[in-house]
Amino acid sequence: MSSGIRFDAVSVAYGKNVVLDRLDLTVEPGEVMALLGPSGSGKTTALRVVAGFVKPASGRVFIGDRDVTALPPYQRGIGMVVQSYALFPHLRVEDNVAFGLKAQKADRAGIPARVAEALEMTGMASYARRHPRELSGGQQQRVAIARALAIRPGVLLLDEPLSALDAQLRSGMLAELARLHRELPDVSILYVTHDQVEALTLADRIAVMDKARLQDCGTPQELYRRPRTEFTASFVGNANLLPVEVGPGGVRFDGIELTVDTGSLSAGTTATLCVRPHLVGLGEGPNALRGTVGEVQWRGSTHRLYVDVAGGRHRVKADVRELRETPALGSDVVLHFAAEDAVLLGAGVSGG
Numbered sequence: 001m002s003s004g005i006r007f008d009a010v011s012v013a014y015g016k017n018v019v020l021d022r023l024d025l026t027v028e029p030g031e032v033m034a035l036l037g038p039s040g041s042g043k044t045t046a047l048r049v050v051a052g053f054v055k056p057a058s059g060r061v062f063i064g065d066r067d068v069t070a071l072p073p074y075q076r077g078i079g080m081v082v083q084s085y086a087l088f089p090h091l092r093v094e095d096n097v098a099f100g101l102k103a104q105k106a107d108r109a110g111i112p113a114r115v116a117e118a119l120e121m122t123g124m125a126s127y128a129r130r131h132p133r134e135l136s137g138g139q140q141q142r143v144a145i146a147r148a149l150a151i152r153p154g155v156l157l158l159d160e161p162l163s164a165l166d167a168q169l170r171s172g173m174l175a176e177l178a179r180l181h182r183e184l185p186d187v188s189i190l191y192v193t194h195d196q197v198e199a200l201t202l203a204d205r206i207a208v209m210d211k212a213r214l215q216d217c218g219t220p221q222e223l224y225r226r227p228r229t230e231f232t233a234s235f236v237g238n239a240n241l242l243p244v245e246v247g248p249g250g251v252r253f254d255g256i257e258l259t260v261d262t263g264s265l266s267a268g269t270t271a272t273l274c275v276r277p278h279l280v281g282l283g284e285g286p287n288a289l290r291g292t293v294g295e296v297q298w299r300g301s302t303h304r305l306y307v308d309v310a311g312g313r314h315r316v317k318a319d320v321r322e323l324r325e326t327p328a329l330g331s332d333v334v335l336h337f338a339a340e341d342a343v344l345l346g347a348g349v350s351g352g
Helices: 043-051 093-103 108-121 137-150 167-183 196-202 220-225 230-235
Strands: 005-014 017-027 032-036 058-063 078-082 155-159 188-193 205-210 213-218 240-246 251-253 256-258 270-275 289-298 302-309 314-321 332-336 342-346
Touching: 005 043, 017 043, 017 058, 017 213, 032 043, 032 196, 043 058, 043 078, 043 155, 043 188, 078 137, 093 108, 093 137, 108 137, 137 167, 167 196, 188 196, 196 220, 205 220, 205 230, 213 220, 213 230, 230 240, 230 270, 230 342, 240 314, 240 342, 251 270, 289 314, 302 332
Parallel strands: 032 188, 032 205, 078 155, 155 188
Antiparallel strands: 005 017, 005 058, 205 213, 240 251, 240 270, 251 256, 270 342, 289 302, 289 332, 302 314
16 A cells, blocks of 8 residues: 655635644655644544545645545545544454455455454454453554554554553553554554653654644654744643743843843844753753742652742743752742753744
């Protein structure tokens, strides 16, 4: 099957309600692309457009070099896994996995071998004769993935596949999906999630969605270390966002001169300073911010300090190594960060 996905100015609307607005996005052959965003951002709609379950109001969808915009789902050569698993309760595992092959009228003599291959790949070979009710949630999810892989799709669509699992199972399934990706290097995967950990762990690139539009797109490292929008900075990971005014050699925050790379931003313009909490240190140092402790949270290996700065008008988060003595609430502290750890987000910068 051909691989790769391309959205060409795809829009979807229900009446006057636009749920996907002129999406331009390419998923390269063999790439895992995560669609990340809050509920209602348009990510699931985009996936359903690729599957053929939603017809665009405008634009085109390509799988490989084929324009599939008008094709029915069964002619698109895709595998799909949804969060509810959608297994047939009256069929055994092996029959659930064989269902797609039979629907495609595959060679009946070759179906058992294809089923065995898919179950072996997902670690479910020894459960072939069981019914779904005899399996755990994680095992049912593996069967759903095996069913999608049995047809040997060029494109695999995953719609929040781990959302129904508990934290421990979710972690294990992430590792399994990463392994499957290594074993299926030619399959393009479009992975819809609102969980940033899943996206950062699994994806080659992440497309950040909000309010029906693509806000940003890049590798996990790019989006985490150098976000292009405030939304990306706050949604991918955690961030301190402070309003600043750009000066000739840095920025000014609440009357304090801070040294950061201003890039192409002009002096006198306003911008937002972004610093990740784990890059903020406690104590004297470069780019010092003085404030009072508003809250302290113990997080095992670290303490998160919430420090009110600028007369209490802004709160800065700092993740510091576990402290033997935590600062008292209301006590005065100094935070600092290195110039290279800060990113300036200019007003009007878009990640489309």
